[in-house]
Amino acid sequence: MSDATGKRWVFFLSDRTGITAETLGATLLTQFDEAEFKQSTLPFINSEDKARAAVEYIDQVAGSSGLKPIVFSTTVSDEVRVILRGANALFLDLFDLFVPQLEGELNVKSMHREGRAHGIADRDTYQIRIDAMNYALNHDDGVGEDGYEDAQVILIAPSRCGKTPASIYLAMQHGVFAANYPLTPEDLENQRLPRILEPHRDKLYGLSIEPDRLHHIRSERRRGSQYASLPQVSFELRQAESLYKRQRIPSSDTTNMSIEEIATMIMQEKGIRRRTF
């Protein structure tokens, strides 16, 4: 295995999916973007044999790249961790660093039990998320309007401003029931809310985006169309923002926001509680 890229290897290692290790590592590595990293996840390292195989692999990479790899680990078993610590790497384990302080404060021993986070214990959370996702899919783009009583939020915006991804992310990550409804050029012209939304006024949240970006997004769908033209999207967005203001509907310009930020912003402004705690 030769590696002449000069990149530093980073491993996300876990006895389960590795998602926590990835999240942790990604957040930390963003603070070091001078360095370039080559990333790999090693999930389901839940036995001493698998730990030894992982160490062998990491050591091989260390040898051929000439740079000590960095390992972000979330592994509950002490026996597994002892083996992993032997790797030729900077070994950073979440449990090593935080559990002693938590044990001290809570005055109990931790359970050293694997497979808890993102795991089978989460049956209720799982069901909430699946229900929320089904809700989002069944109440997408103005469909299923007889089910708005169950919505925690109804996103409104002109076509292609990101209503669907935001609704699905709210469901998937936070278990929030989110519907979405498109504002048509007619709604925007009249500066009136679609009548079907009137009874649910307090659930509405408006999305906006920069005209250039929406022009680009719509052009990918229907290049050269009136629908995608810059004058048309500029008009729709200006009217949408004026409608939000006039109707006192909270809203965000999502141009420079990630999907996580959009979801968090909506939940904060609408006072929505996560259902996945």
Added chain:
Amino acid sequence: MSDATGKRWVFFLSDRTGITAETLGATLLTQFDEAEFKQSTLPFINSEDKARAAVEYIDQVAGSSGLKPIVFSTTVSDEVRVILRGANALFLDLFDLFVPQLEGELNVKSMHREGRAHGIADRDTYQIRIDAMNYALNHDDGVGEDGYEDAQVILIAPSRCGKTPASIYLAMQHGVFAANYPLTPEDLENQRLPRILEPHRDKLYGLSIEPDRLHHIRSERRRGSQYASLPQVSFELRQAESLYKRQRIPSSDTTNMSIEEIATMIMQEKGIRRRTF
């Protein structure tokens, strides 16, 4: 604010969305389920004023609950962190604990720049995830079969075994292009793959589930129907598992797996690289 529940408060605190802090904290707290926790996220704590307001709130909770709150924090600014450390709480900060070790190994100073993870720098990642999600939505449940060349994986299973949530999760979390295709009772009877899937045989992954659970899920949709009956679901699942075996299609029983685990398992078995690194 009186709180007679005897529960310990846990805060997830961040200059951005709080998702990293939540993930980190959730993983650690699962090791302490004797204790009961009351959880709250304080996002966008990105100024000294907001930090002071957060400390005030945490101190109020500490006073009224009589138990020192636990704070999981991911806050980049040193100035903000100095203030937060003053709270009457067990303050556990990701950057405090990991950054010094990373700086040592990488031999560079960290940037102390906020808003990197899940942030605007991730425009490419954002677009990959949105494209992947649109792909999943447009290739759900056997629709859009002319686009299977672009699939990284095609999930197959009898109705309601969890194909849609798994496809969307793969897209949202990992940027993976996942289609899914339902196996009909006729496909299962004949033990043949639907012809449309033949050219994409190496992309197939089968899902299965315990009969009782599928009976329950289908009953929520059509109670008392033949479709939901235990004999019918048992037949379909037995035939599906036999089809997977006969056609050498890798598969998993997802009954006791979380959606994260299902996604990770599929990616590992099919050798799919994340596109969101």
